[in-house]
Amino acid sequence: MWRFLRAAVPAARQKAQLVQERAAQTSASGARGRKPWKEGLRRKMLEPRIPLRRVEELIATLHPEQRAVVDLALDGQNIFLTGLPGSGKSYVLKQLVQLLQHRDGLPSVGVTASTGVAGIHVQGSTIHSFLGCGRAESQKDWEEAAENPKVHERLGALKTLVIDEVSMLSGEFLDRANELICRVRGGKVFGGLQVIFCGDFLQLPPMKREVMAFEANAWSELQLKCITLQQNYRHFDDRLRTLLCQLRSGPSSAPSAALRALKTPEEEEAMAYPTIVSTNKEAQAENQRRLEALPGDEHAYEATDSFELPGSTARQALQHGRFEKLLKLKVGAVVMLLVNKRLPHRCHRGAPRAFSMPSLTSGGALAALEALAKPNQMMALPEEYRETPLVNGSVGVVVGFETSPELPDDATAYPVVEFAKGLRVTVTPVTDSGELGFLGQYERRQLPLKLAWALTVHKMQGLTLRSGELKLARVFDTAQLYVALSRFQSLDSVAIRSLPVRWPVPCERAQRARAFHAQLEKDMGLVETSPVVAEVGDCS
């Protein structure tokens, strides 16, 4: 079906352009005074990044089971795309998105994921920032989203909404998202949008909420067609495949014994990264250790906080805020950006120039970088771990510190961070605000960065890593082990530094997820690797 797309493209592109032109005419006042060159740049950014011919070539190389997904999507079906880790769910999603963008125009396809890192992986944003609902923690967040003209414009132009790593969203979130979209667009479930969910509920569940996405009301109303991909493109090591199968299929002593046998001896300690840990506390300790090991001066940035109700309880509650109270950095520190600075659809050819800083004038910072035995730390970061768009989750390396009269506080030296492809940005403070339950509103002003040599398993879901190490002494669920191990292609590329003393028991939610997938596979009669498509309603 996708072969016949070419004929439909020019008309669709014209239509998309028209929608954009109309939006530009009627929307904010800023649009009125837009300069012609800016308009040209805006149009260019609205074109799909990869030419149609190339997209078609890539689609032609997909496995038949992956192509079945493309055909269903072009047919306008709501889809739940699932399968083993490494079965190419995100890969096929990326090609499909390109195709839909060529057919319907860029603004018609909303590409999102449940976390910033997963969003980068599919060249999209978080579903939270797409819907403008912040962290979606309070009614106020949803109200603000419903009144935000940008959200109206975005949802108004939309035809298809894609959400990757949907297993990490709660059922409650999905129902609230559905309400918001219906309120803005009117009409049926998800405002009549075509919805494409992608994920695997045997990987990580949502952080806190109990109801899983497949248990949401909206999920059953969508009447999703389900496809389970079965090919494995990531793991070429048979030992790893066997281990993952054992972990996936339930509690057993076998994976525990096999994993323990693979534990890397202590004396082989090397500074590999990323280091995957299970809790934020462990990530903090590991990052601190790495920072201390770096030579050079430390720069400390203390957040300024303000609360509606001052007091120690409020201060304590903010300890676990998104931005650090005290952030310490050095040249050579690996950091993660915590806000969206440049969303993927703005990353058209050449666009990085708009954000890059002039090269560092002081030789000091570069000399300090050279002094760090590793010549270029960025080169050592896996490609998938440092994609170009500057969004929540982008990883880079501090290459210097800079003061400038144009920066907010001209006495403070702010970090210059090098992201992928040599893109350098001076990171300055931003204000994060939110609600601390009955304590009322708070504001924190801080640099939107955190150290990122070590990250929790939650930040790694969706990635394929070429190398790294696991410190999993504190895992509390088998899904964490499963996701952490399944990021690597082979057991030879991962150093297993620590494992839990007592083997974790799958939590109650994991058991419900297992039952859900078992039912799905039973309904689809999954015995061979041909494309299998469930009938309408099978996933509800």
Ligand SMILES: Nc1ncnc2c1ncn2[C@@H]1O[C@H](COP(=O)(O)OP(=O)(O)OP(=O)(O)O)[C@@H](O)[C@H]1O
């Ligand atoms: N048809 C394909 N041809 C070539 N490479 C592929 C194909 N499908 C997937 N891959 C590669 O396999 C790896 C795993 O793919 P991907 O990350 O999309 O898997 P996934 O199912 O989304 O995994 P996870 O559930 O862990 O997020 C990636 O490196 C991807 O580029």
